[in-house]
Amino acid sequence: MTSVAEKSRVGTEGPPPSGAARRTSAWARRAPLMPALIFMIVVTQLPFVATLVISFMNWNAYYPDEVGFAGFDNFVRVFTDVNMRDAVWTTILLTVGVVLISLVLGLGIALLLDRKFRGRGAVRTMMIAPFLVVPVAAALIWKHALYNPEYGLFNGALTWIWGLFGSDNPPQPDWISNMPLWAVIFSLVWQWTPFMMLILLAGLQGRPLDVIEAARIDGANNWQIFYSMTLPHLRQYLELGALLGSIYIVQNFDAVFTITSGGLGTANLPYTIYQIFYQAHDYGRASAAAVIVVIGTIIIATFALRTVSSLFKQEAGR
Amino acid sequence: MTAVAAPVVKKKERGGAWLSLLAWVVGLLFVLPVVWMVLTSFHSEANAATNPPSVFAPLTLEGYREFFSGGASPWPPLLNSLTASVLSTALVLVLAIPAAYALSIKPVQKWSDVLFFFLSTKMLPVVAGLLPLYLFAQNAGLLDNIWLLIIFYTSMNLPIAVWMMRSFLSEVPVEMLEAAQMDGANLIKTLRSVIAPVVTPGIAATALICFIFSWNELLFARVLTATVAETAPVFLTAFVTSQGLFLAQLCAAAFVVSLPVLVAGFAAQDKLVQGLSLGSVK
Numbered sequence: 001m002t003s004v005a006e007k008s009r010v011g012t013e014g015p016p017p018s019g020a021a022r023r024t025s026a027w028a029r030r031a032p033l034m035p036a037l038i039f040m041i042v043v044t045q046l047p048f049v050a051t052l053v054i055s056f057m058n059w060n061a062y063y064p065d066e067v068g069f070a071g072f073d074n075f076v077r078v079f080t081d082v083n084m085r086d087a088v089w090t091t092i093l094l095t096v097g098v099v100l101i102s103l104v105l106g107l108g109i110a111l112l113l114d115r116k117f118r119g120r121g122a123v124r125t126m127m128i129a130p131f132l133v134v135p136v137a138a139a140l141i142w143k144h145a146l147y148n149p150e151y152g153l154f155n156g157a158l159t160w161i162w163g164l165f166g167s168d169n170p171p172q173p174d175w176i177s178n179m180p181l182w183a184v185i186f187s188l189v190w191q192w193t194p195f196m197m198l199i200l201l202a203g204l205q206g207r208p209l210d211v212i213e214a215a216r217i218d219g220a221n222n223w224q225i226f227y228s229m230t231l232p233h234l235r236q237y238l239e240l241g242a243l244l245g246s247i248y249i250v251q252n253f254d255a256v257f258t259i260t261s262g263g264l265g266t267a268n269l270p271y272t273i274y275q276i277f278y279q280a281h282d283y284g285r286a287s288a289a290a291v292i293v294v295i296g297t298i299i300i301a302t303f304a305l306r307t308v309s310s311l312f313k314q315e316a317g318r
Numbered sequence: 319m320t321a322v323a324a325p326v327v328k329k330k331e332r333g334g335a336w337l338s339l340l341a342w343v344v345g346l347l348f349v350l351p352v353v354w355m356v357l358t359s360f361h362s363e364a365n366a367a368t369n370p371p372s373v374f375a376p377l378t379l380e381g382y383r384e385f386f387s388g389g390a391s392p393w394p395p396l397l398n399s400l401t402a403s404v405l406s407t408a409l410v411l412v413l414a415i416p417a418a419y420a421l422s423i424k425p426v427q428k429w430s431d432v433l434f435f436f437l438s439t440k441m442l443p444v445v446a447g448l449l450p451l452y453l454f455a456q457n458a459g460l461l462d463n464i465w466l467l468i469i470f471y472t473s474m475n476l477p478i479a480v481w482m483m484r485s486f487l488s489e490v491p492v493e494m495l496e497a498a499q500m501d502g503a504n505l506i507k508t509l510r511s512v513i514a515p516v517v518t519p520g521i522a523a524t525a526l527i528c529f530i531f532s533w534n535e536l537l538f539a540r541v542l543t544a545t546v547a548e549t550a551p552v553f554l555t556a557f558v559t560s561q562g563l564f565l566a567q568l569c570a571a572a573f574v575v576s577l578p579v580l581v582a583g584f585a586a587q588d589k590l591v592q593g594l595s596l597g598s599v600k
């Protein structure tokens with residue numbers, strides 16, 4: 001079965017002692033938590049405060065004499081920058097594209113694997129493999145061994161299939177130049193479908209089978225069972241997969257960097273900020289862009305956290 | 319009864335066979351790029367870059383030989399990746415296990431808020447912290463230093479580990495904890511005899527997943543390291559631009575760099591979902 005949270009264990013303790021004793025015991029409880037909490041605040045929150053400060057500064061490493069306060073200049077430059085607007089749009093397309101396609105594929109494959117058949121374990125293992133290739137390595141393989149227009153596997157397969165029918169004039173598209181964003185999306189879908197499949201498969205296996213059996217006896221067909229029983233049951237797993245997938249894919253750098261180097265309209269926000277900072281050395285502008293990304297993320301994450309939080313409470317209440 | 323049911327079963331079986339076949343085809347399609355990578359890595363460069371592909375070309379270790387001894391040695395970056403991944407994973411466990419204990423077995427007040435604070439740091443785009451960390455490293459003389467990566471990877475994996483460990487610790491039955499307390503077992507004894515047996519597989523899975531994420535990381539390693547502390551993924555990206563006809567060698571390199579992750583991932587296979595979903599799916 002699944003559980004997003006188990007019942008609270010507060011009740012297992014005796015009646016709360018009062019005064020100083022209670023404070024000591026509260027600190028004794030907190031003590032094991034503190035190192036991790038302090039570590040996270042120092043390493044993740046302080047740098048962000050620094051980013052916030054730098055975003056109001058005029059600071060380019062190429063012009064070290066001109067460092068100073070810039071007010072909202074950096075933000076104005078970011079908002080009026082066409083590249084930034086394109087990057088926002090690219091990030092949305094990339095994330096939504098990868099998450100939606102891999103969720104749908106993952107659902108289909110999870111349904112296929114939720115049956116008993118010969119070699120089910122082997123197929124499951126094969127399905128997981130793409131997720132266990134180092135992302136940079138996967139991107140390199142897709143770029144050079146699959147997409148390459150001269151000797152990539154895709155065009156090689158086209159030559160071979162056309163050859164079977166006696167044609168020596170197969171189509172040989174230049175995949176990355178013709179559809180750069182899709183090239184990135186497909187390589188990521190390949191890596192993320194296994195992830196979605198695993199989550200949805202776990203969800204399917206947590207279905208109450210007796211209820212489904214009862215529905216079948218009552219004459220419900222496969223589609224009815226899927227639509228009105230399986231899908232509602234899977235809803236929280238679909239949401240979880242979409243949420244976790246989005247968290248990782250919004251931040252994708254490896255595939256964009258490797259497959260297209262951010263060219264041909266595939267530069268997403270992480271890549272664009274990396275470029276402003278690492279290549280243009282415009283620290284002020286990079287920070288302003290980062291602050292805007294963070295604000296955007298906070299808005300989206302609030303909704304996302306609400307989803308997780310409601311799952312959490314719903315299960316905790318069981 | 320059986321006479322009526324038989325044709326239905328037969329029809330069902332035939333449909334089932336098609337679905338099983340479909341499952342196999344899909345599985346093979348998904349694993350194909352991995353198989354192709356491995357196969358190409360054992361081909362000669364000339365056979366690796368043909369159109370149509372030379373599937374049955376003779377196998378050779380040329381690509382691996384060229385990768386390991388052709389140009390810049392891959393050993394220093396591989397060792398750097400190993401150091402960064404193993405040490406950061408150890409640090410993550412040292413920090414995460416007590417924290418998870420304080421969030422599940424003896425929960426602090428507002429433990430769910432703390433849990434969500436950890437999760438929220440995971441949603442903060444890493445690029446937002448990149449520049450300050452870079453400037454800090456530059457001023458502190460820590461650029462191209464593996465310890466900076468270790469600290470960063472620890473912060474990257476700590477939220478995941480806290481969530482995972484919390485979910486594993488919450489599987490410890492309350493009754494057993496109470497019974498141990500009744501028997502007068504102290505904290506150490508409870509930890510050793512009641513909690514450890516239940517959560518050890520969970521700790522192993524958490525460690526493997528943290529290892530994978532650290533090993534895979536590219537952006538920070540690329541910005542914060544140069545020649546000394548360069549990790550394997552950074553080495554891979556630099557490796558391509560400097561080579562000519564290189565497909566077999568590239569596949570060998572990609573396979574070598576992916577091998578630890580494949581091994582760790584298949585070792586953690588059973589707990590992979592629970593780990594990747596931060597402990598919310600079992």
